[in-house]
Amino acid sequence: MKQSQLFTRTQKDIGEEEKSLNASLLIRAGFIDKLAAGVYSYLPLGLRVLKKIENIIREEMNAIDAQELLMPALSPKQNWEATKRWDGLDVLFKLQGHDNKEYALGATHEEVVTPLMKRFVFSYKDLPQYVYQIQFKFRNEARAKSGLLRGREFLMKDLYSFHTSEKDLEDYYQKATEAYYKVCARLGLKDLTYLTYASGGTFSKYSHEFQTKIENGEDLIYICPKCNLAYNKEIIDEIEQCAECKTSKNQFKEETASEIGNIFKLGSKYSNSFGFKYVDDQGQEQDIIMGCYGIGVSRAMGILVEVFNDDKGIIWPISVAPYHLHLISLGNEDKIIKEVNSIYKQLVKDGYEVLYDDRDESAGIKLNDSDLIGLPYRLVVSEKTLKEDSVEIKKRSEKDFQLIKIKDLSKYLQGEIKLV
Amino acid sequence: MKQSQLFTRTQKDIGEEEKSLNASLLIRAGFIDKLAAGVYSYLPLGLRVLKKIENIIREEMNAIDAQELLMPALSPKQNWEATKRWDGLDVLFKLQGHDNKEYALGATHEEVVTPLMKRFVFSYKDLPQYVYQIQFKFRNEARAKSGLLRGREFLMKDLYSFHTSEKDLEDYYQKATEAYYKVCARLGLKDLTYLTYASGGTFSKYSHEFQTKIENGEDLIYICPKCNLAYNKEIIDEIEQCAECKTSKNQFKEETASEIGNIFKLGSKYSNSFGFKYVDDQGQEQDIIMGCYGIGVSRAMGILVEVFNDDKGIIWPISVAPYHLHLISLGNEDKIIKEVNSIYKQLVKDGYEVLYDDRDESAGIKLNDSDLIGLPYRLVVSEKTLKEDSVEIKKRSEKDFQLIKIKDLSKYLQGEIKLV
Numbered sequence: 001m002k003q004s005q006l007f008t009r010t011q012k013d014i015g016e017e018e019k020s021l022n023a024s025l026l027i028r029a030g031f032i033d034k035l036a037a038g039v040y041s042y043l044p045l046g047l048r049v050l051k052k053i054e055n056i057i058r059e060e061m062n063a064i065d066a067q068e069l070l071m072p073a074l075s076p077k078q079n080w081e082a083t084k085r086w087d088g089l090d091v092l093f094k095l096q097g098h099d100n101k102e103y104a105l106g107a108t109h110e111e112v113v114t115p116l117m118k119r120f121v122f123s124y125k126d127l128p129q130y131v132y133q134i135q136f137k138f139r140n141e142a143r144a145k146s147g148l149l150r151g152r153e154f155l156m157k158d159l160y161s162f163h164t165s166e167k168d169l170e171d172y173y174q175k176a177t178e179a180y181y182k183v184c185a186r187l188g189l190k191d192l193t194y195l196t197y198a199s200g201g202t203f204s205k206y207s208h209e210f211q212t213k214i215e216n217g218e219d220l221i222y223i224c225p226k227c228n229l230a231y232n233k234e235i236i237d238e239i240e241q242c243a244e245c246k247t248s249k250n251q252f253k254e255e256t257a258s259e260i261g262n263i264f265k266l267g268s269k270y271s272n273s274f275g276f277k278y279v280d281d282q283g284q285e286q287d288i289i290m291g292c293y294g295i296g297v298s299r300a301m302g303i304l305v306e307v308f309n310d311d312k313g314i315i316w317p318i319s320v321a322p323y324h325l326h327l328i329s330l331g332n333e334d335k336i337i338k339e340v341n342s343i344y345k346q347l348v349k350d351g352y353e354v355l356y357d358d359r360d361e362s363a364g365i366k367l368n369d370s371d372l373i374g375l376p377y378r379l380v381v382s383e384k385t386l387k388e389d390s391v392e393i394k395k396r397s398e399k400d401f402q403l404i405k406i407k408d409l410s411k412y413l414q415g416e417i418k419l420v
Numbered sequence: 421m422k423q424s425q426l427f428t429r430t431q432k433d434i435g436e437e438e439k440s441l442n443a444s445l446l447i448r449a450g451f452i453d454k455l456a457a458g459v460y461s462y463l464p465l466g467l468r469v470l471k472k473i474e475n476i477i478r479e480e481m482n483a484i485d486a487q488e489l490l491m492p493a494l495s496p497k498q499n500w501e502a503t504k505r506w507d508g509l510d511v512l513f514k515l516q517g518h519d520n521k522e523y524a525l526g527a528t529h530e531e532v533v534t535p536l537m538k539r540f541v542f543s544y545k546d547l548p549q550y551v552y553q554i555q556f557k558f559r560n561e562a563r564a565k566s567g568l569l570r571g572r573e574f575l576m577k578d579l580y581s582f583h584t585s586e587k588d589l590e591d592y593y594q595k596a597t598e599a600y601y602k603v604c605a606r607l608g609l610k611d612l613t614y615l616t617y618a619s620g621g622t623f624s625k626y627s628h629e630f631q632t633k634i635e636n637g638e639d640l641i642y643i644c645p646k647c648n649l650a651y652n653k654e655i656i657d658e659i660e661q662c663a664e665c666k667t668s669k670n671q672f673k674e675e676t677a678s679e680i681g682n683i684f685k686l687g688s689k690y691s692n693s694f695g696f697k698y699v700d701d702q703g704q705e706q707d708i709i710m711g712c713y714g715i716g717v718s719r720a721m722g723i724l725v726e727v728f729n730d731d732k733g734i735i736w737p738i739s740v741a742p743y744h745l746h747l748i749s750l751g752n753e754d755k756i757i758k759e760v761n762s763i764y765k766q767l768v769k770d771g772y773e774v775l776y777d778d779r780d781e782s783a784g785i786k787l788n789d790s791d792l793i794g795l796p797y798r799l800v801v802s803e804k805t806l807k808e809d810s811v812e813i814k815k816r817s818e819k820d821f822q823l824i825k826i827k828d829l830s831k832y833l834q835g836e837i838k839l840v
Contacts, residue, residue, distance in 0.1 A: 007487055007540050007549045033536050035492055035499075037519070041536055042490040050490070067427055070462040070470070072455055072573045073493070074558065079455075095515040095525075097572065098562040099457070105515075105525075116453050116461055120427050129427045136556070138494065142518045152517070153492045 001323065003357040006030075008043045010369045021216055022302040023147025025314050029372045031322075038144025038152035045373065046301070048322035050155065053300050054134050056186045056319065057157045060179045064172075066130040066159050071112045073138060077102040079111040083273045091139040105138035110270045110292065113160045118276040124164050127278055127288070128172065132159035134297060146218055148302025149258050155297040162271070163289040164278060169265060176293045180210055180261050187300060188317035192307060193260060194230035196221050197243065203267025206235070210295075211257035214306040219259055222252035230257075258303050261295040314374030315396050323355040324417055326375040330363045330382035340381045343391065343406065350410055351419045371396070377416070379409075421464075421743065423777040426450075428463045430789045441636055442722040443567025445734050449792045451742075458564025458572035465793070466721070468742035470575065473720050474554050476606045476739065477577045480599045484592075486550040486579050491532045493558060497522040499531040503693045511559040525558035530690045530712065533580045538696040544584050547698060547708070548592065552579035554717060566638055568722025569678050575717040582691070583709040584698060589685060596713045600630055600681050607720060608737035612727060613680060614650035616641050617663065623687025626655070630681040630715075634726040637676035644672055678723050681715040734794030735816050743775040744837055746795040750783045750802035760801045763811065763826065770830055771839045791816070797836070799829075 008030030018024050018034060026032045031046030042050050058068065077094075080086035086104070093105040106112065113131065121129060137156045144150050159176070163169040177195070184193045189212050196209040211221045211230060220233040224242040231239050231252070241248050268287035271277070277285045301320075308315040318324060325347060329340040337358075344356045355375060357366050363382075370378050378401075380392040391409055394401035404412045428450030438444050438454060446452045451466030462470050478488065497514075500506035506524070513525040526532065533551065541549060557576045564570050579596070583589040597615070604613045609632050616629040631641045631650060640653040644662040651659050651672070661668050688707035691697070697705045721740075728735040738744060745767060749760040757778075764776045775795060777786050783802075790798050798821075800812040811829055814821035824832045 005485075005487075007537070007546075007551065009540055011539075033539065035532060035536075036494065036496045036521070036523070039492045039494045041492060041532065044487045044489055047488060047490050065425075067425075067464045068467060069464055070467050072459045072461060073556065074456065074459045074573045076456050090518075093515050093517070095513050097513070098510075098560050101456070103456070112455060112461065116455075117427070119431075119453065120429055126427075131427065136493065140518050153494045 001355050003355055004359045006044060006355075008045065010372050018147070019145060020147030020149065020302075021309070022149060022305040025305050025309055025372075026148070026301075029314060029374070032148070036152070038141055038150060038154075040148065040151070040298075045322045049301055049316070049320050050298060052320040052322075053187065053297055053304075054155070054157075057183055057295055057297065058134065060183050060186075061132050061157065061159060063182075064130065064175050064179045066132045068133065069131055070133050070135060071106065071109050071116070073106045073136065074103045075106055075112050077104065079115065080104050083111055083270060085111065091141060093138045093140045106135075107137055107139045108292075108294075109133070109135075109158055110160070110266070110290075114270045114274045114276055114290070117160075117162055118274055121162060121276075121278060121288070123279045124281055124286075127162055127164045128168055129162045130159060130172065132157060132293075146216065146302075148298050149216075149218060149306070151298060154299060157295040157297055159293040161291040161293070163291070164280070164286065166289055169289045169291050173263060173265065173291055176263055176291070177208070180263065180293075180295070183295065184210065184212075184260065186319050187304060188319065189260065189300075189303065189307065194221060194223055194228060194257070196230040196232050196257075196259075197235060197239075198232045198262070199234045200265065201269075203269060204265035207262060207264040209259045210261040212260050212303050212307065213255045213257050214303060215256060216306055217256035217258040219257045221255055221257045222249065223255060225251055225253060230255075258299065258306070259296070260300055260303055261293070263293045264291065266290040266292055309374075312368070313372030316374045316376060318376045318417065321374075321376050323353040323375050325352050325354045325377045325379055325413075326357065326370045326373065327354050327379045328357040328366050328370060328381070330366065330380060332360060333383065336381065336383060336386060339386060339406075343379075343381060343409070346410070347413075350413070352413065352417065377413075421775050423775055424779045426464060426775075428465065430792050438567070439565060440567030440569065440722075441729070442569065442725040445725050445729060445792075446568070446721075449734060449794070452568070456572070458561055458570060458574075460568065460571070460718075465742040469721055469736070469740050470718060472740040472742075473607065473717050474575070474577075477603055477715055477717060478554065480603050480606075481552050481577065481579060483602075484550065484595050484599045486552045488553065489551055490553050490555060491526065491529050491536070493526045493556065494523045495526055495532050497524065499535065500524050503531055503690060505531065511561060513558045513560045526555075527557055527559045528712075528714075529553070529555075529578055530580070530686070530710075534690045534694045534696055534710070537580075537582055538694055541582060541696075541698060541708070543699045544701055544706075547582055547584045548588055549582045550579060550592065552577060552713075566636065566722075568718050569636075569638060569726075571718060574719060577715040577717055579713040581711040581713070583711070584700070584706065586709055589709045589711050593683060593685065593711055596683055596711070597628070600683065600713075600715070603715065604630065604632075604680065606739050607724060608739065609680065609720075609723065609727065614641060614643055614648060614677070616650040616652050616677075616679075617655060617659075618652045618682070619654045620685065621689075623689060624685035627682060627684040629679045631677035632680050632723050632727070633675045633677050634723060635676060636726055637678040639677045639679055641675055641677045642669065642672035643675060646671075650675075650677075678719065678726070679716070680720050680723055681713070683713045684711065686710040686712055729794075732788070733792030736794045736796060738796045738837065741794075741796050743773040743795050745772050745774045745797045745799055745833075746777065746790045746793065747774050747799045748777040748786050748790060748801070750786065750800060752780060753803065756801065756803060756806065759806060759826075763799075763801060763829070766830070767833075770833070772833065772837065797833075
């Protein structure tokens with residue numbers, strides 16, 4: 001992509017209104033645009049990041065045999081009444097249709113997926129089932145001041161599992177936990193993300209959150225220094241020692257964090273609300289046991305920015321960067337432009353995703369913009385580098401740069417970037 | 421995909437409530453599920469179709485240099501008041517947040533895209549711009565009885581263009597028209613789709629719809645037999661003769677149709693509502709001229725089913741079929757199962773998308789399900805075909821089948837299906 005063609009541009013001054021670090025950086029760098037508090041547009045660069053995060057999650061959900069579907073946001077009042085959440089769930093956005101029917105906007109989808117699966121699952125032979133979607137959720141939040149960390153409209157992956165027994169749920173719950181670790185690892189967040197005990201509702205004593213340690217996190221977690229399990233604020237008062245290694249809670253370390261995902265055993269609360277049962281091998285009707293598993297897709301984008309940045313801008317991990325390489329031409333001489341054009345073509349041909357800053361701007365503006373946008377590799381071509389038949393390469397995450405001969409560029413990048 | 425793993429199943433009886441042909445077939449075949457009138461879930465097979473349609477449209481929009489972004493559904497009241505559509509647009513779903521602010525759900529996105537682009541476009545050098553999204557729209561329809569042809573929540577591609585002059589808009593309008601023809605051609609709908617004059621609003625006498633002729637269409641169009649241009653009901657009374665070839669309107673043929681897309685010249689109605697101007701090369705402030713270009717993505721799926729079906733089920737064009745091939749094993753003998761498993765593996769390895777009916781069901785059920793689901797090619801393997809070392813191949817759109825030797829299968833399919 002030639003940067004001169006991109007309609008977005010970096011912005012120096014975005015006003016005082018946006019206080020969150022993630023949204024400020026993303027707006028300044030041209031990844032998102034703020035329409036209202038907690039409501040953002042994803043601009044071309046931001047949409048590329050969002051889709052990459054989405055695809056990583058999709059691959060890991062497919063790998064644990066979950067089937068993708070897509071449910072609507074509009075959902076009838078009666079579905080929410082069946083589970084007593086029409087009045088019970090404060091964050092529901094409600095609206096009325098010309099047909100005089102009332103709807104809620106999906107803040108979560110147990111009320112939709114449960115009656116849906118009831119139409120396809122009858123016997124123990126039809127179980128277990130795992131389905132998921134990647135879809136925009138709506139939550140009527142009183143306050144939405146944390147950028148992508150708390151959206152009124154936000155992209156989420158929600159998976160629901162259906163089982164004949166608690167044992168079967170437990171097995172899948174473990175599998176999902178592993179899948180979540182893999183997602184965090186691919187996003188570059190594994191070392192900062194803690195499996196965190198949280199309140200479990202009626203069916204299970206605990207649920208589990210995946211909390212990523214960030215300075216501006218809205219949550220407080222307490223990390224056991226020995227086994228790295230964490231406990232959230234909700235339940236810390238009930239805890240005396242680590243459930244795993246018995247370390248005393250006095251030694252836990254308090255940290256601010258943001259919840260990138262959660263997994264929850266639902267029991268048969270929702271299946272029973274919709275009279276969704278299965279027939280066992282003895283012909284007896286039995287309760288269906290459910291689990292649910294969420295990951296905040298757009299929130300993950302916010303968390304990544306909160307984690308990977310410096311005073312100059314964002315530092316994207318290569319797995320989700322909108323482009324691998326930021327190719328920058330310095331100087332307007334024909335021979336420079338001709339050479340950079342040819343390098344650009346070769347890089348694209350080699351399969352790299354390249355943002356090519358071909359704009360007629362000063363070196364200062366181009367290099368500052370490049371730091372702000374935060375692609376993993378910066379390749380500068382100038383009169384100076386061309387004297388050495390070279391490109392100056394710098395990783396966004398490192399200070400040093402090096403000159404690489406143009407003829408060696410392909411080989412160098414092959415050693416750096418694994419294309420899929 | 422092994423069909424035994426798919427959680428959906430075909431349904432014989434879906435009740436009387438769903439009257440539309442497209443939704444009835446899609447529900448019976450397990451592509452969609454109805455949550456409320458005009459509100460559907462996309463099940464794994466349906467989601468695959470939707471994504472294929474989406475990708476065809478995306479490729480053609482990218483080919484006319486449009487940049488993809490993604491805007492939210494929630495949009496503040498003041499944006500709709502700026503264009504006088506808060507009260508003027510009857511299909512707006514409205515809702516209130518805990519912040520006491522009022523929002524509309526996006527029924528169209530001029531109110532969001534215009535102020536968004538205003539933040540990036542200042543001078544004639546920044547124009548033209550073309551941006552699009554593929555996103556769920558919400559419309560508070562009084563009646564929604566046509567399945568995917570009229571949704572309360574539906575997937576749409578909406579593109580917006582911004583120009584310095586009417587001439588420049590006109591050029592892009594022509595380019596978009598060509599792109600729309602290409603989309604229709606790739607969907608297999610070109611011969612049935614008519615460029616249709618429709619009412620144009622304040623800026624232009626006419627807008628243009630792409631109307632696909634179907635029996636259950638909600639629209640009436642009048643087709644000029646000579647040049648194949650059409651006129652919609654809205655404007656037919658104003659017309660005496662074909663605008664193109666001057667054929668008298670007495671010779672026009674009335675047809676029912678459904679609007680797969682439309683293109684519309686907006687002038688500066690919306691840009692002026694938001695004070696969005698540009699500075700020309702003389703330093704003078706000038707009006708920005710806009711165009712908008714919609715395609716109903718989920719509606720296209722409904723139209724395809726309305727067009728391509730017979731009394732046994734759906735007949736998907738290969739460009740959007742959820743899978744290329746329906747591989748069906750008949751018989752439970754180990755040697756049959758072993759042989760079909762090996763054919764399945766080879767086909768997948770060759771790059772084909774295969775739905776493999778490995779279920780323990782009767783030939784009747786399997787063949788009927790296959791016709792209902794409607795994949796382009798059916799490959800049956802049975803004791804009979806194996807005696808000839810063959811697979812029985814039948815196109816869904818044709819009556820005849822043929823035996824192809826298993827060793828010749830790859831070569832045969834290479835001649836039939838062009839993999840991308």
